[in-house]
Amino acid sequence: MLSMTISPKSRLCAGLLLAIALGACSKQEESAPATAAEGTRASTTAAPAPAVAAEVQAMGADQLREAAGQALRENRMYAPAGDNAMEYYLALRDKLPDDASVTSALTDLMPYTVIAAEQAVAREQFDEAQRLAALIEKADSAAPALPRLRQAINNAQQAVAQRSEAEAARAKAEAEARKQQLAAQQAAQQAAEAEAARRLAEQQEAARQEAARREAEQREAAARQAAAQQQQQQAAQTAQQAPAQRNLRPISMPAPRYPPDALRAGLSGEVLVEFTVGSDGSVTDARVLRANPARTFDREALNAVRRWRFEPVDAPVTTRRTVAFSPGG
Numbered sequence: 302m303l304s305m306t307i308s309p310k311s312r313l314c315a316g317l318l319l320a321i322a323l324g325a326c327s328k329q330e331e332s333a334p335a336t337a338a339e340g341t342r343a344s345t346t347a348a349p350a351p352a353v354a355a356e357v358q359a360m361g362a363d364q365l366r367e368a369a370g371q372a373l374r375e376n377r378m379y380a381p382a383g384d385n386a387m388e389y390y391l392a393l394r395d396k397l398p399d400d401a402s403v404t405s406a407l408t409d410l411m412p413y414t415v416i417a418a419e420q421a422v423a424r425e426q427f428d429e430a431q432r433l434a435a436l437i438e439k440a441d442s443a444a445p446a447l448p449r450l451r452q453a454i455n456n457a458q459q460a461v462a463q464r465s466e467a468e469a470a471r472a473k474a475e476a477e478a479r480k481q482q483l484a485a486q487q488a489a490q491q492a493a494e495a496e497a498a499r500r501l502a503e504q505q506e507a508a509r510q511e512a513a514r515r516e517a518e519q520r521e522a523a524a525r526q527a528a529a530q531q532q533q534q535q536a537a538q539t540a541q542q543a544p545a546q547r548n549l550r551p552i553s554m555p556a557p558r559y560p561p562d563a564l565r566a567g568l569s570g571e572v573l574v575e576f577t578v579g580s581d582g583s584v585t586d587a588r589v590l591r592a593n594p595a596r597t598f599d600r601e602a603l604n605a606v607r608r609w610r611f612e613p614v615d616a617p618v619t620t621r622r623t624v625a626f627s628p629g630g
Contacts, residue, residue: 349431352436353391360392362393369390372385378414386410387410387440394407410440415433415437415444417433418450430450520628521559524626530556531627533551533554548618549578569626570625571623571625572591572593572598572626573622574603574623575588576622578618580614580617584609584611587607588603602624
């Protein structure tokens with residue numbers, strides 16, 4: 302049987318080795334996928350596993366001593382479960398309770414296992430924290446850090462549970478808010494549909510008002526005649542005022558069509574149009590310079606001006622005319 306004696310110098314070197322290995326083991330633990338919720342569920346639904354795996358307990362003393370040394374050399378001080386120095390030494394102590402070297406090794410491993418357990422609690426990896434706490438308890442049930450560690454695990458689990466409840470309540474509130482928003486959107490859509498139906502009914506009623514339509518047509522005809530008369534008067538006045546336009550003699554100046562909507566609304570107005578009279582007397586390049594009200598009579602004014610005809614001239618002449626619209630004129 303192999304014996305193991307750890308001298309003070311060897312224990313110092315082992316301590317340095319353990320300190321270096323702690324960082325590597327911590328990184329390995331951080332890479333293992335474990336969520337807080339899974340840790341909480343496992344701790345409440347599954348019975349705690351034994352601190353030392355059954356496979357490790359079944360190993361012989363020499364095999365345990367060799368496995369423990371190999372685990373230390375590979376920085377497997379307390380993880381992974383079932384293949385770490387802590388479990389090997391604990392199983393070896395069960396077989397050799399009076400072996401001082403085993404007790405010394407467990408004493409050296411204890412502070413690093415405590416730190417690893419605290420880190421597991423901080424990462425909310427409660428299964429791992431419970432496993433490490435079980436190792437600490439088996440190594441020394443009176444360890445001063447054990448009550449504090451147990452309390453930290455319990456407090457962290459309660460905090461996670463409370464956070465889960467808060468998140469569930471927040472998710473419920475968000476779902477209710479989305480439900481209310483959807484209901485509001487549906488109500489708005491229904492209101493829009495009702496408004497569209499109301500407008501359609503109004504349009505149908507307006508179409509049935511034949512008497513009003515006939516009256517509007519009569520007023521439109523009268524307005525066109527009045528506008529034509531006024532247009533002719535304004536054309537004559539403009540011809541007298543502009544020396545360059547005195548040679549323009551109108552042949553045909555049809556009155557503009559009165560827009561039905563403006564006529565029904567009783568609107569009046571005027572549009573200042575600039576246009577060019579070609580040498581053949583036809584109108585080209587007509588455009589609106591000013592309109593009052595804007596865009597109400599523009600189209601009909603331009604359509605009327607483009608139909609005007611003048612006596613032929615020697616050269617194209619650009620002029621302006623004001624086309625007036627008056628429903629009662």
